Amino acid sequence: MSIDEVEVEHEHGPGMNIRSLPAKFVLTACAATMAELVTFPLDLTKTRLQIQGEAASHQFLGVKTKKPYRGMIQTAVGIVKEEGLFKLWHGITSAICRHTVYSGVRIVTYEQLRDSVLCKDEEGCFPLWKAVIGGMVAGGLGQFFASPADLIKVQMQMEGRRRLEGKPPRVHGISQAFMKILSEGGIRGLWAGWIPNVQRAALVSLGDLTTYDTVKQFLLRNTTLKDNSLCHGLSSICAGLVAASLGTPADVIKSRIMNQTRDKQGRGLQYKSTTDCLMKTIKKEGLVSLYKGFLPTWARMAPWSMTFWLTFEQLRKLTGVTSF
Template sequence: MSPVQENSRWPRVSKFTLSACAATVAELVTFPLDLTKTRLQIQGEGGSRQHGGNVQPPKYRGMLSTALGIVREEGPLKLWQGVTPAIYRHIVYSGGRMLAYEQLRESVLGRSEDGVFPVWKAVIGSMISGALGQFIASPTDLVKIQMQMEGRRRLEGKPPRVHGVYHAFTKILAEGGIRGLWAGWVPNVQRAALVNLGDLMTYDTVKHFLLRNTSIPDNSICHGLASICSGLVAAIMGTPADVVKTRVMNQPRDSNGRGLLYKSSTDCLVQSVRKEGFFSLYKGFLPTCCLITVCLGENKMAQQSFSPFYKNKI
């Protein structure tokens, strides 16, 4: 079936719905990895130390010890603290990203005469669609990160910052207005563009390479290998921006919504490297890599489970 026939068979509304359902399944499965990643990215924060914060030596050293510590000290259900805004975010981001990518691929950039989408066009399409989807979804990311850190705040004896999704949104609006909802959007968009550059482009390239140059059919093995490669590349490219995004979004703010630890994402980057070293930008790398890999693979499998006729052309 040609791409044109495929698009007429599956309208964009249907693809958005399938993508949203797949994103919800993927988020529920992988959210403990997301929470673990956030906790690792915040520990030993240099900006807090410079501004007189009570920074203790990192209690959690790695992904497994962090997850086990959360279960022991906060309870197993706390591994899903903040999952509601994460689902909202994933539906908006993943659905919007896929629709934008398909629109760019089919109508704006276009395939070559043999039906292949060239790598250089995939690079452009991946970065634009990822950045656009993440900008729209950035407020939900902000709420998610603040809710994910509530457990640690309680362990440190600090008062709760937010009491739920609705309270978080209203509190941010009251302190910083509409603009406050997009706090940290710059590194967030940068992260999304870089992750999509490694994700969509690498997945597409590896999958077509395997289909053309090996005897591996278009099945779960092919998708799994492509997911592993794209997850690794995406994590290498996107983790530094992800660390900066997490710290900027999590920092305390004054009554006007201004950050108390960092003046900007660049200031956060400089402080992190100066106080903790270059590799502080790769805190949480392992759960990030696992998260992207599992999430991408889960999306593909879930899409095919919801519709056995749905063929993903990405």
């Protein structure tokens, strides 16, 4: 696809040129890969923190402890000391695969909904209620397709922890993890935990996509800011904060469901469903446990959102694709 083909979109209006969709998907994947490389250690830290409550009674290096992890910074330092520096990026390949699918599908879907289905009003504005619908639908759809990669990512992130607890390793790589999950649970096993996954993604996209798009358009219409990096940066900061606030509870439940041991039919042995996991978590650890890992979640989402949106907007500009 040439840049000229992509620029046909300018002549016919946004969303009209189907040939631009692959270009947008590729640009989204590139921007998401950059964001993942920069912020993945925070995602690993967040996942470890979210699992700690259910592992509190386990033996840790032969010592009984109620709190294996001591917080965001201590957890990251502990991983480096106990497992090695590069273990902070353990599972990065599966994370990139996941975001290639997830971000690609959700961005393209949201733009199509905004520009061709839900459509802007007569003044060229995209009403908030439409942005909410578009963000949640796009995020949920993207995550549904990306759930197998997300399942593999979560399990790979916990391998270092399992090794220190004296447990046998479950996976050694993406292909081996994929075949193991497929052999144990079949196709259905690849979508284990997809319901909380999709719920979380819908909320995160509501916070990320909807907030970014809404704040960006507000700034362009009501301030002297132009469609430049400063505008993109301010919009992405707001998007990261709202996304973390909405998505952390669902992220906690998702991580626990996807990390649990399963039987030969692919059914979880610890939690029967999203509701069961939610109730057991609240009962044993309290409501505040639903926001375990909020700090690293927000600390990751803020730079992730900024890195992604700044990179994405610049790539679109460089390749002649209209600004998001």
